[in-house]
Amino acid sequence: MIPTVDLDAWRAGDTTVGPAVDDALQHAGFLLVTGHGVTDALRAELRAAARRFFALPASVKQEYAVRIGGRGWLPPGVEANGLVEGTVTPPDLKESFAIGPETSTGDPAVDDVWFPPNVWPAEVPELHAAASRYLAAMTAVSQDLLELCADSLGQERDALTRLARHSTWTFNINRYPPLAEVGEPEPGQYRIGPHTDFGTVTVLDREPGVGGLQVDVDPGGWVDAPYDPAALTINIGDLLEHWTGRRWRSGRHRVLPPQASAPQEELMSLVFFYELDHDAVVTPLEPPVGRVAGLDPVVSAPFLKERLDAISV
Structure with missing residues (x-):
């Protein structure tokens, strides 16, 4: 249900990759x-x-503290992803460090929201260099994934990448503290509550654990996400679901709370959210490729902003 696909094989012309991607994104979004x-x-x-x-x-760390949408440290307690589904939930049990693109447009109204300056902690100067190299790699992978997605639906390969020339991507390094640090979770509290991501593709480098990632698969419900240390975990978001005319399923997922069976378990995830240009107009594919006819086009920035605001505590 959640397959492993080889980007090298797809680049070399393997025609089995596209159908596997299409099937997986219809049922799990992963x-x-x-x-x-x-x-x-x-x-x-x-x-x-x-x-x-x-x-x-x-x-x-407080010297670098920001709210959701900012660049720097997101302390524990500022985010509750379950709120985006309308579920009243305690804050997620995590802390994060957020980084974004340094390619401002020159329009303060746009740049203040989508391209604020990054904050690099002076105490850990090596973070800047390592993150810069990693983010260049993530951008290249994400561009390939957008081409793979378009190709899998028989569209022109640049159908999505031509809308991502000035991407509003976000990169979060998420630390999930151990039970011994945070104490017993409140009822309904997760490391990250059930939600879907908001944009196009999310590229996740994760660590496995008993309090780890679960995916909501159709049919079947919640399952532990498969793990391969050599692979990256990919899920699609709400904007890409909309582009496919709801043929594909935005990947609903959650990160379990720390478990009593592993009270010292600490996990760290590197989460790259790749988005389109802030002003990209996304026109849904009509049937027979799309599943729902007559969906309205949407603009990327307000589509994402509405969802980001919903998860702020």
């Missing part, structure tokens, strides 16, 4: 991908730098 070209060494280097930042005293 894939694993290999052939992505992101080295284990780079992933480990970035994680090590991030762990050094998160290990700083809270009083130091």
Whole structure:
């Protein structure tokens, strides 16, 4: 139900990749991908730098604190992803460090929301260099994924990438503290509550754990996400679901709370949300490719902003 596809095989013309992608995104909205070209060494280097930042005293991290949509440290308690589904839920049990593109448009009304300046902690200077290299790799992978998505539906390969020349991507490094640190979760509290992502593709480099990622699969409901240390986990978001005329399913998922069976388990996820240009107009595909006829076009920025505002505590 959640297959592993090889980007190298697709680039080489393997015609079995497209149908596998189409089927997976109809039922789960998730894939694993290999052939992505992101080295284990780079992933480990970035994680090590991030762990050094998160290990700083809270009083130091507070100097870099921001709210959702900002660049810097998102402290525990500022985000509850379940709110986007209308579920009253306690805050998610995580802290994050957020980074975004440094390609301002020159329009303050746009740049203040989508291209604010990044904040790099002076205490961990190596974070900037490692993140910059990793983000260049993520951008390249995401562009390939958008082409793969278009190709899988028989569309022109640049149908999506031509709308992502000035992408409003966001990168979150999420730390999920252990039970021994956060204490017993409140009823209905998760490391990340049930939700779908908002944009096109999310590229996730994750660590496995008993309090890890689960995916809502149709049919069947919640299942533990498969894990392969060599693969990246991919899910699609609401905007891409809309573009496909709801043929594909925005990948609903959650991260379980820390478990009593592993009270010292600490996990870290590297989460790259790739988005289109802030002013990209997304026109849904009509049947027979799309599943629902007559859906209205949407503009990327307000579509995303409405959802981002919904998860702020």
